[in-house]
Amino acid sequence: MRINGKPHKTIWLNEDGWSVDIIDQTRLPHQFIIANLKTVEDAAHAIKAMLVRGAPLIGATAAYGLCLAIRNDASNEAMEKASDYLNSQRPTAVNLRWALNVMRNHLLPLPEEKRLNAAYEKAALIVEEDIETNRMIGVHGLELIRQIAARKTPGETINVLTHCNAGWLATTEWGTATSPVYHAAKAGIPIHVWVDETRPRNQGASLTAYELGHENIPHTIIVDNAGGHLMQHGKVDLCIVGTDRTASNGDVCNKIGTYLKALAAHDNNIPFYVALPSTTIDWQLTSGFDIPIEERGPEEVLMMTGVKAGGGETENELITIEIAAKGSPAANPAFDVTPAKYVTGLITEKGVVKATTAGLANLKSELSNVA
């Protein structure tokens, strides 16, 4: 996708041929800064401190993090240690585990001296496959948008509501929840996105709005409280969100607040779709309520970072302010679980499937067939 008109990825190999470059997403939207990862510790920090975030991008960063570890020590023991270390950085995202398993399964049978090159090749392949996966999510999601457009007056705008950032910044290209939007725009369908701010880290206002703006997609930022009201008043045609982990019964674990939007969509008969690469499905889990929910620090709730109001394009020094009553504690669960019954469908790279045990079992068999 584009930033200031220039094509960009979210993760790529530095021109030195071995270190890894990422966009430091904690600085967006105010500063566009590329961070360089040279060690497995750098990669772990980028995941933990959310310089990279979003299930697919976390997976890709972990894969490259393992490459950086192997540069120092390609032994089984060192690889397992690095893998465990990377995996422990974010407890909820299943892609992290998935990507590390793909890497380990590929590398462990190889002799140590062949592992480094093979690791970089496999990490690059994970990125390439993610791009294709996200493209296909867009292709299938576009069909849903076309169906809604067909029921409206020709030329009427389709209003999509999304929560958090399941955009190209959360992946390597296209995004998951945003991929249908980008595909619809390219297909000439008039589309507008309601962007949930997504407290406490404001990934909607900071990242989704940023990437939609740079791709010239009409959008409007709203506070997380506003979506239900908009749905009551016919201003939302469909919701599309991402997911960090999906249970095999269709329960969806995603950014905190997703559940509230699903309830509102249900109450107003608005389709609520979850877009996901099949790698975010945790086949071993039969209920979303078994997913460990990451509790993050209270400072994310009690403080806010931005740039001084009224500054020009060049004044972009980040300032952190305290916004709450001094001395009041805060709790900060990072994810919630949306029960499958509130999910209209799962938009995967293989097509749209029902958020049911049967729907997912069908998908699984199709994945096995092509594997």
Add this chain to the structure above:
Amino acid sequence: MRINGKPHKTIWLNEDGWSVDIIDQTRLPHQFIIANLKTVEDAAHAIKAMLVRGAPLIGATAAYGLCLAIRNDASNEAMEKASDYLNSQRPTAVNLRWALNVMRNHLLPLPEEKRLNAAYEKAALIVEEDIETNRMIGVHGLELIRQIAARKTPGETINVLTHCNAGWLATTEWGTATSPVYHAAKAGIPIHVWVDETRPRNQGASLTAYELGHENIPHTIIVDNAGGHLMQHGKVDLCIVGTDRTASNGDVCNKIGTYLKALAAHDNNIPFYVALPSTTIDWQLTSGFDIPIEERGPEEVLMMTGVKAGGGETENELITIEIAAKGSPAANPAFDVTPAKYVTGLITEKGVVKATTAGLANLKSELSNVA
């Protein structure tokens, strides 16, 4: 209630005997500043710019605003003009209209020379009656909390979730939604409040947390997105919110996002109560969806005000920062409507009534009896 251990009201007559003092709530929680209102324009500005907010306090401020207008001109024409002017400052709060009607009905029959003294007396009476109303809301709400406590292990904490600030800062004393909490604490019931941050103006994190802290009520600030998750996990025993206007069928218009919490409470079988003085009931309205919803400026969504992080108690200079992607527009509906079917009951000064046309009709007849 107390601030730094000292009793305070939210509106009172200045020692000069005619101008009106209020707490400038736009500066809370970082600065405690008393603003002095000398003219009807001052009062209108205080309402519009939300130096005062909350249905009962807006009503009291409007009543005193009319006093300030009458000081200059006590003619019918001037009074009507001042009343219309004050009424136009916030479209949603019905108390504003109610308080102005009470004042006009009381003053218009009087000769002009008697109106000024009578106006100040009536405004003071509106404040006194509000205090008593809120006290009675607390008495009735306490009974609900006692019933929930009776079903728990003795000594177990009761967890209340509230949205926005329907606290004493929104009224003249006690608050509406917080009055049952304060009464429960005084009765020795262990109570803890989940305080919704309440974007975009953060009245929960700024005001509710502030007043609960000063009254030593255990509380935890959460982002608006988190309440559903807490309800799913049994961490909320009941919700109590306020309302800006209630329709005669029981639909409740309150701060944006209230509807989402009501949906989550319904989905998790958690009682969802609305605390209100009967003056916030709009008897002419048969549906909440006829209530005009105030659309406020986008800057409330795109910017945030606070104090520099890490500063001490004395460093409290307010800083406003931009928090969203530059150039992205925002929409800012200030209220939403919670359909009566999601409201367990209305806690009024006359007791707890069902949020139904019949329940409210009973209440109305009781109000007429005592009027």
